[in-house]
Amino acid sequence: MLKRNLKYTLPILLPLIVLLLPADSFALDGLTLVEQRVIAIFVMATLCWVLEPIPIYATSVLIIVLELLLISDNGLWFATNSAPEQQGQLLSQTAIMATFASPIIMLFLGGFFLALAATKYRLDINLARVLLRPFGYNPKYVMLGIMLITAVFSMFMSNTATTAMMLSILTPVLALFAAEDLGKVAFALSVPVAANIGGIATPIGTPPNAVALKYLVNENSISFAEWMSIGVPFVVVMLFIAWLLLIKLFPTSTQQIDLNIEGIFLKTPKAWLVYGTFLLTILLWLMGNLHGMSSYVVAMLPVAIFSIFNIINKEDLKNIPWDVLWLVSGGIALGLALDKTGLAAHVVDAIPFNNFHPLLLIVGASMLCLLMANFMSNTATANLLLPLVATLGASMHSLLPYGGQVVLILSVTFSASLGMSLPVSTPPNALAYASGHIETKQMAKIGIIIGIIGISVAFAMLFIMNKAHFIG
């Protein structure tokens, strides 16, 4: 009972205490009122995202509204009329509200339109049918096929939708396995594992990537193709490792497996338009250097085309996961407040990070991120850690030989997606767990191993890329 009440009282009480403390009790010289309020909002966001008294997207909206009330130039009267030197830098209301429509949100919206159209015109299921065929009937290779397809789909569709689709293909097959056969576990686990890993490959694969994009700007900016050239090799290596692990840890005694997926490609004009737009968008994303359009601009093309030709209609618009967009917006707004009020730099200056070895910092931040992502939403984890990590990366010159800010941000972002050891870690895990074929400890076993190997692979790869002067 007490535990249940804490969940609601802590997120209210602690931020209030932070607000009411005298400014000199923070060990930060010259802390302004605005900065103090940002700390309170940050504390509230952390507690709300960890304890989840309200839905995680609601926390994001709350962040934005509190920022508007407390630290914007059009906020509450008592929040804006202190002496300037005491008050600090107020943010403009338009900047805060614009986080709902930042280019990154638009990039995701484009991705949602593509995914929605692909599902509606059965492109996903038909591609799965065709792509799975070459993998034959040997359970080992069928599983490899399932993992590859799941990963590829989760690069462009939500990990949850991909998992739901692949598990529904697998359900009739899993029912045929003998009760004692561990192969059932392997198959049921292969889907969420591949979906979680696959999301890393593209900027639109999973929301933490969007949050990371926000901090990869100016000389550190990364194009769609550049992201994929780092993400895809990582995903390929990790999928292969995950596949080996699954067949070793959960060997199957079934000799043959037959996935029977029904369907034919739709051949209506609208369906062709969907195929064409899909292909065109991805090509334009990959060839950013040739035409000069940013990936954000390209993302608006499918939105326009699908709306004009009524491929995505009024009803479909309701099915767009707006909560994900809000969730990311809140993170961007939190980062904006930390950055623009000068608080992040203030905090980073106050702690002698420069005395730490930069590698220790990269490893420490990534491990923390992995740990958090196992117990809470990956996006919320990224929302909390990335703004601080980004400021830290920008201020630490000792990090430069190791690839600087980019390497730090990418390794933390990848770590967020590698948190997959519990049913609550990610929605794909929850769905797979609901299939009833998996025990929590089996999921934990594979999840922890993949998390640790994943972080090591990420370090190794970013190290090589940095040495090859690809990044940094």
Add this chain to the structure above:
Amino acid sequence: MEKINIICVDDERDVLESVSRDLDYFSDIFNIEECESAFECLALLEEFDAQQKYVALIISDHIMPEKSGVELLTEVAMDNRFLGTKKLLLTGLATQADTIDAINNAKIDNFLEKVWDPKQLLQMVKKLLTEYIIEKGIGYEEYIEKLDAPTLYRLLKS
């Protein structure tokens, strides 16, 4: 987490208790209500509506004095306030005319014959609850352990 309601209607006390017992599996997350007549059920529906509570499923017997199960479920089907509510008719003595009415007017989602197999009832209810939760846009995560996984996958895919 909001408790979602399941209402069982039967004029025979022991049948009602046995349905409730079979549904005990859901009772830690869902609220199971027992009604001994169609009127009691309608009164309960009014009460739930006033409190804005979810009624996911009505399991009703057909042959009851005063108002039959099909009449009750028809009334619920016509009521805008309970648009998504799933309807299961539990009956042993339905005539063809009753069956036609049940499908055409009461728009029932499932038919189950008395004496039923508890496992079959459980599976049917799981499926109907999953459909209700997804169609209503309720967060499925909190109820996931009592839902029907294949139905969940099918509905989430689109």
